[in-house]
Amino acid sequence: MKTAVIVFPGSNCDRDIAVALEAVTGTAPTMVWHRDADLPADIGLVAVPGGFSYGDYLRSGAIAARSPVMRAVVDAAGRGLPVLGICNGFQILTEAGLLPGALMRNRGLSFVCRDVALTVGETSSPFTAGYRSGDTIRVPVAHHDGNYVADDATLDRIEGEGQVAFRYAEPVNGSAREIAGLVNAGGNVLGMMPHPERRIEAAHGGRDGRALFEGLLSKVGA
Amino acid sequence: MKLRIVVTLKNGVLDPQGKAIEHALGSLGFAGVAGARVGKLIELDVADDTDDATIDAMCRKLLANTVIENYRIERA
Numbered sequence: 001m002k003t004a005v006i007v008f009p010g011s012n013c014d015r016d017i018a019v020a021l022e023a024v025t026g027t028a029p030t031m032v033w034h035r036d037a038d039l040p041a042d043i044g045l046v047a048v049p050g051g052f053s054y055g056d057y058l059r060s061g062a063i064a065a066r067s068p069v070m071r072a073v074v075d076a077a078g079r080g081l082p083v084l085g086i087c088n089g090f091q092i093l094t095e096a097g098l099l100p101g102a103l104m105r106n107r108g109l110s111f112v113c114r115d116v117a118l119t120v121g122e123t124s125s126p127f128t129a130g131y132r133s134g135d136t137i138r139v140p141v142a143h144h145d146g147n148y149v150a151d152d153a154t155l156d157r158i159e160g161e162g163q164v165a166f167r168y169a170e171p172v173n174g175s176a177r178e179i180a181g182l183v184n185a186g187g188n189v190l191g192m193m194p195h196p197e198r199r200i201e202a203a204h205g206g207r208d209g210r211a212l213f214e215g216l217l218s219k220v221g222a
Numbered sequence: 223m224k225l226r227i228v229v230t231l232k233n234g235v236l237d238p239q240g241k242a243i244e245h246a247l248g249s250l251g252f253a254g255v256a257g258a259r260v261g262k263l264i265e266l267d268v269a270d271d272t273d274d275a276t277i278d279a280m281c282r283k284l285l286a287n288t289v290i291e292n293y294r295i296e297r298a
Contacts, residue, residue, distance in 0.1 A: 062284065062287065102287055104235070150289070174236070
C-alpha cells in the first residue's frame with residue numbers, strides 16, 4: 001500500500017510515522033509539503049503527523065488546518081480515503097472539521113509525556129481492525145493540548161454511533177469521557193492523541209501500536 | 223480600519239488556565255475572586271471598505287474555534 005505523510009513547518013513526528021509506515025507496508029511514504037495542493041495518486045492512507053505545526057500559534061493545529069494541502073486532505077477524506085491524525089495531527093483534523101470537538105489545554109496544565117494505557121473502543125473502522133474491542137494497549141502520549149472537549153449531544157452521538165476508537169484507561173488530561181481517539185461517521189478518519197507510531201518495534205519498548213497499522217493494511221491495503 | 227476581535231471561551235467550557243489564575247490570585251491574598259477566564263485579543267488593521275460579513279467570516283473561519291469559543295468584534 002502506498003501512503004503519504006503531510007509535513008508542516010513544526011511537524012516533528014513526520015519521520016516517526018514514515019518509519020512506522022515503511023516498516024508495516026514495505027514502502028516508504030511520500031512526504032507531502034504543506035504548500036502542495038495535491039496528494040499523490042493511488043495512496044491508501046494519508047497521515048497527519050504530530051508536532052507543533054506553526055508553533056501552535058492561535059490554537060494548536062489552527063493554521064495548519066487552513067493550509068493548501070489540507071483542502072486536498074479534506075476532499076480525499078470525503079471520497080473515503082483513510083486519514084490518520086496523531087497528536088498535533090488530531091488537533092489539525094478537528095480544526096479542519098473532519099472530526100467533531102476540540103482539543104484544549106490539559107486539565108492539569110502540565111505537558112504530559114509518558115506511557116499510558118488505552119482501552120480499544122467499539123468501532124467498525126479499519127483503524128481498529130487489528131485489535132479486539134476492550135483490549136488494553138500501552139502507547140506513549142506527549143502533549144500539552146490533549147483535553148478532548150465536545151458538547152454533551154456530540155459526545156452522546158459519537159459514543160452511540162461507535163466512533164470512540166480509544167479511551168484512556170487512566171486519568172491523563174481531563175478529556176471528556178476519557179476519549180483518546182475517535183473516528184468520523186464513515187470510519188475512514190481517525191484522530192488520536194497517543195502515539196502508536198512510537199510502538200512499532202520491541203526496541204521502542206513494545207509493539208502495541210503496530211496492530212493499528214497492520215489492521216488497516218489488512219482492510220484497505222492492496 | 224482598526225478592529226479588535228475578542229475571543230472568549232464559551233460558558234461551560236472548562237478553562238484550566240483561568241482556574242490557575244484564580245488560584246494564584248487567591249494565594250497572593252486577593253480575596254473574593256469568584257472566577258477567571260482567559261481569552262484572546264486580536265487587533266486587525268483592515269481596509270476601510272471591509273464589510274461586516276467578511277469580518278464575521280474571518281472570525282468564523284479562523285480567528286475563533288466556534289466549537290469552544292465565542293467572539294466579539296469591536297471597532298476602534
